[in-house]
Amino acid sequence: MTTPTGETLMYDAVEAIYNVVELSDIHIDELLSDLRLTRPLSDVVWVLDPLLPAITMSALAQKLRCEPSTATFLIDKLVEKGLVQRGSDAKDRRKTTVALTPTGISVRERQVLAMMTGSPLAKLTPDELRTLVELLEKALAGSPKKYRM
Numbered sequence: 001m002t003t004p005t006g007e008t009l010m011y012d013a014v015e016a017i018y019n020v021v022e023l024s025d026i027h028i029d030e031l032l033s034d035l036r037l038t039r040p041l042s043d044v045v046w047v048l049d050p051l052l053p054a055i056t057m058s059a060l061a062q063k064l065r066c067e068p069s070t071a072t073f074l075i076d077k078l079v080e081k082g083l084v085q086r087g088s089d090a091k092d093r094r095k096t097t098v099a100l101t102p103t104g105i106s107v108r109e110r111q112v113l114a115m116m117t118g119s120p121l122a123k124l125t126p127d128e129l130r131t132l133v134e135l136l137e138k139a140l141a142g143s144p145k146k147y148r149m
Contacts, residue, residue: 020120027118028111035107036081040064042111044074045083050105054087054097083107 025039032042047063048055055063061071075098078084083104089095100108116122124132 024115024119024121028114031110031114035110037107040070040074041077041081044071044078045100045104045108046111048084048098048100048104048108050100050108054089054099056089056095056097058095060098078104 028042032039035042037045043064044060047060057071057075058068060075061068064071064074075084075086079086083101084098085101087097087099089097121129121132
């Protein structure tokens, strides 16, 4: 029996993370179909945390890692569906903010629940999840804020 090299271990770790994401995506696709949301629209709903203040359109585009025009297109679709509302930034009224509507909050809660129950990570104990979060935070240390928890 041979001991895995650092390179092999790194590959195994990256592949495991990829597979967790893939299996989680497959699970959430059913819900998105029921909600009539595309993956990009779902990403916007996920990013708009109702416990945080409304976010500016430019900050949203940055979080989604997309062009501002793409963020505007996505928000237009979500406004049509009644999931998001636009507003003005309190500090700079020239800036547009977006936030979830009560219906949008409900949809986000369904997304979060689906991810929490359908993810392969749901098989881990609370202690194992705590360790995983600590390790992932350590791996993300020093990365740009938009990629950190």
